[in-house]
Amino acid sequence: MSDNSSGVPAGTKANARLSILLAMAMFVLVVDTSLMNVSIASVVDDLDTTVSGVQSAIALEALVSAAFILIGSKVGDLIGRKRAYVLGLCGYAIGASAMAVAQSLTAIIVFWALVGGLGASLLLPAMQALIHGNFEGPAQTKAYALVGAAAGLAAAVGPLLGGFITTYLSWRVAFLFEVAVIVVVLIGQGLVKDAPYTGSRQVDVVGAALSVVGMGGIVASILVWQEGGEYVGLILVVGLIGLGGLVYWLRRRKHRGEPTLIDPALFASDGFRLGISQQMLQQIALGGTMIVLPIYLQMVLEYNAMQAGLSLAPLSLSMFGMAILAEKKAGARRPSGIVRWGFAILTTGLVVLIPIVPRADSGWLLAAPLVVVGTGLGLLVSQLNNYTLAPISEERVSEAAGVNSAAGSFGLSFGLAFAGAIMLATLSLSFTNLADSSTVLSPAQQQQVADTLEHDAQVMSNTDLELLLAKQTPEVRAEILDINTTARPLALQVALGIPILAGLAGLLNSFRMARVPDPPAKDVGLTA
Numbered sequence: 001m002s003d004n005s006s007g008v009p010a011g012t013k014a015n016a017r018l019s020i021l022l023a024m025a026m027f028v029l030v031v032d033t034s035l036m037n038v039s040i041a042s043v044v045d046d047l048d049t050t051v052s053g054v055q056s057a058i059a060l061e062a063l064v065s066a067a068f069i070l071i072g073s074k075v076g077d078l079i080g081r082k083r084a085y086v087l088g089l090c091g092y093a094i095g096a097s098a099m100a101v102a103q104s105l106t107a108i109i110v111f112w113a114l115v116g117g118l119g120a121s122l123l124l125p126a127m128q129a130l131i132h133g134n135f136e137g138p139a140q141t142k143a144y145a146l147v148g149a150a151a152g153l154a155a156a157v158g159p160l161l162g163g164f165i166t167t168y169l170s171w172r173v174a175f176l177f178e179v180a181v182i183v184v185v186l187i188g189q190g191l192v193k194d195a196p197y198t199g200s201r202q203v204d205v206v207g208a209a210l211s212v213v214g215m216g217g218i219v220a221s222i223l224v225w226q227e228g229g230e231y232v233g234l235i236l237v238v239g240l241i242g243l244g245g246l247v248y249w250l251r252r253r254k255h256r257g258e259p260t261l262i263d264p265a266l267f268a269s270d271g272f273r274l275g276i277s278q279q280m281l282q283q284i285a286l287g288g289t290m291i292v293l294p295i296y297l298q299m300v301l302e303y304n305a306m307q308a309g310l311s312l313a314p315l316s317l318s319m320f321g322m323a324i325l326a327e328k329k330a331g332a333r334r335p336s337g338i339v340r341w342g343f344a345i346l347t348t349g350l351v352v353l354i355p356i357v358p359r360a361d362s363g364w365l366l367a368a369p370l371v372v373v374g375t376g377l378g379l380l381v382s383q384l385n386n387y388t389l390a391p392i393s394e395e396r397v398s399e400a401a402g403v404n405s406a407a408g409s410f411g412l413s414f415g416l417a418f419a420g421a422i423m424l425a426t427l428s429l430s431f432t433n434l435a436d437s438s439t440v441l442s443p444a445q446q447q448q449v450a451d452t453l454e455h456d457a458q459v460m461s462n463t464d465l466e467l468l469l470a471k472q473t474p475e476v477r478a479e480i481l482d483i484n485t486t487a488r489p490l491a492l493q494v495a496l497g498i499p500i501l502a503g504l505a506g507l508l509n510s511f512r513m514a515r516v517p518d519p520p521a522k523d524v525g526l527t528a
Contacts, residue, residue: 017188017191018134018135018143018191018192019135019142019143019146019147020146021185021188021189021191021192022127022130022131022143022146022147022192023146023147023150024150024181024184024185025085025089025123025127025185026127026147026150026151026154027150027151027153027154027181028089028092028154028178028181028182028185029092029120029123029124029151029154030150030151030154030158031154031157031158031161031162031178031181032092032095032096032116032178033058033061033062033158033290033412034154034158034159034162034290034316035158035161035162035171035174035175035178036054036057036058036112037058037158037159037162037290037291037294038158038159038162038163038166038294038305038308038309038312039162039166039171039174039305040054040055040294040295040298041298041299041304041305041308042166042170042171042304042305043108043171046171047102047103047104047105047108049104049105051295051299052420052424053105054105054108055291055295055416055420056223056417056420057105057108057109057112057113058113058291058416059219059222059223059291059413059416059417059420060109060113060114060117060223060413061095061112061113061114061116061117061120061413062117062219062287062409062412062413062416063117063215063216063219063220063223063413063417064113064114064116064117064118064120064121064216065117065118065120065121065124065405065409065413066121066215066216066219066406066409066410066412066413067121067211067212067215067216067219068117068118068121068212069120069121069124069125069402069405069406069409070207070208070211070261070262070402070403070406071121071208071211071212071261072084072088072118072121072122072123072124072125072126072402073125073126073129073262073399073401073402073403073405074203074204074208074261074399074402075122076122076125076126076129076402077399078203080194081126081129081130081133081194082126082130082189082192082193082194083194084122084123084125084126085122085123085126085127085130085189085192086186086189087119087122088119088120088121088122088123088124088126088127089119089123089182089185089186089189090119090186091115091116091118091119091120091122091123092116092119092120092123092178092182093119093179093182093183093186094111094115094116094119095111095112095113095115095116095117095119096112096116096175096176096178096179096182097111097175097176097179098110098111098112098115099111099112099171099172099175100172100173100175100176100179101172120409121409124401124402124405124408124409125401125402125405126401127147127401128385128389128401128404128405129401130192130193130194131143131144131147132389132392132401133193133194134192134193144385144386144389145323145324145327145382145386147385151323151381153320157316158316159294159308159309159310159312159313159316160309160310160313160316161174161177161309162174162305162309163304163305163306163307163308163309163310164305164306164309165177166304166305166306167304167305167306167307168306171305202258202259203259204253204258204259204260204261206249207246207249207250207253207260207261207262208261210242210243210245210246210249211242211246211261211406212242213238213239213241213242213245214239214240214241214242214243214244214245214246215239215242215243215406215410216239216242217235217236217238217239217240217242218236218239218240218243218414219239219410219413219414219417220235220239221233221235221236221239222414222417222418222421223417223421225421225425246261247264250262250264251264262399262402262403263399266392266399266400266403270516271387271388271513271516272388272392272400274509274512274513274516275384275387275388275389275404276388276403276404276407277407277509278339278380278384278506278509278510278513279384279385279388279404279407279408279411280407280408280410280411281343281411281502281503281505281506281509282342282343282377282380282381282384282408282411282502282506283407283408283409283410283411283412283415284411284412284414284415284418284498284499284502285346285350285377285415285499285500285502285503285506286377286412286415286499287411287412287413287414287415287416287419287499288415288416288418288419288495288496288498288499288502289315289350289373289415289419289496289499290416291415291416291419291420291495292419292420292423292492292495292496292499293311293312293315293366293370294308294312295420295423295492296357296488296489296492297311297312297363299488300488300489300492301360301361301362301363302462302463303363307363308363310363311363311364311366311367312363312370314366314367314368314370314371314374315370315371315373315374315377316374317374318370318371318372318373318374318375318378319374319375319377319378319381320374320378321378322374322375322377322378322379322382323378323379323381323382324382325378326338326378326379326382326383327382334514335383335386335387335513336510336513336514336516337514338379338382338383339379339380339383339384339387339506339510339513340507340510340511340513340514341376341379342376342377342378342379342380342383342506343376343380343503343504343506343507343509343510344376344507345372345373345375345376345379346372346373346375346376346377346380346503346506347376347500347503347504347506347507348372348376349369349370349371349372349373349374349375349376350369350373350496350499350500350503351500352368352369352372353366353369353370353373353496354493354496356369357489357492357493357496358489358490358493376503380506385404388400388404389401389404411502415498415499415502418498419495419496419498419499420495422494422495422497422498423491423492423494423495424491426490426491426494426495427487427488427490427491430486430487430490430491431483431484431487434483434486434487435480435483438479438483440475440476440478440479441476441479441480445476462481462484462485465480465481465484466481469481
């Protein structure tokens, strides 16, 4: 394959092959979490663990990706974006392989969440930098759109594919499929041309440490709170101090003319600041939705993985379809307008879900609002990456891609962790209040419920709860089952408030976007 002096692949066939390869890499990134979400109940049963434990592992994987992604971006600058891309894929392969043989939640946390999360921290910024460096003009826009569509496709087929394989084979086989896709991508990595980096090669160690402490501390505090751990406030304060310290440190280093982890001048672009904030809000909404709904389907309606995947299909398929349609039909429409409609439609669909949740006895009753939610997400996916990164110069694209990916990964991990934590906190409070007001449970039984939930609040199916209550009298058993039936939908409704608030914030932010002129290509020509 030949290439021109700019490093952009020559010929539409070369462009197409490279776009497909990068899209497959993005497919693996997105389908990984989709497979895990739809397999929660099966993983819990097979490993004899808890819903909150698996949910914490899912949030931790996104957290590690977010916490180390700025470092991963700099590593890509130092060792080469293509090499970082390959190492990131290998990290993901290790995590997926571990899922195929894991016998405990600890193995999932170590290999899937930690090693896989580190792989993502290398892969995401490197992949976006490679798109930026391998394509120009309309070809670049199409490459971003194809990669965005691949993310939508992964979100679409992930629940269905994972549900089918988990139900009829095993959730472990689903992750072996992921390994097979990674192997295909690695075999074709010769098509990828490295995107050279010409900036400073010095490492800002303090900035790197502060970025990990800042983003990691905030989400870690939520996970510790969810699991009933101690020092939650201290961990949160450390995270906030870390983020504040990072801002101060970067400005100080920049003022002295010293190399920084990321150049603060990136944020001089209004479009870039708005783009990454919208990316984060979109991912908070997506993360919150995609942890609450699978738990609802598997724990409340007691669906198997296949049924849960089919119930989520309206969201994922409409997201995929709208991402492609919006890219083709956007024309001269301003991105800010499309983003505004995306957040408005997304929020509307989520709000409509609230009154349906306690009344639904079938996942198909959720179909119409999920199509609305997916449509809104599809509009956002079609615009935000290109809007944020297209104006950035080659010298700063890896940093910008790292910040963009960090914002998205942080938003996803925050949405997963916070919505899950709010759900369990609401469940505990609601269950305790209902037990205290019960005329069937004795004071000792009411206290036992309160003590148990204080240390181990769990979303449980009525079937699992019946097994735990086998030694209780029929009256007590029926009363606790009734309390569980009442408390779970309320907890899920409250948890949906997290993605709704993110959607409303994105909608308000879109009006700020409209006041900012759309930046021309390569507008942010920051010098090295």
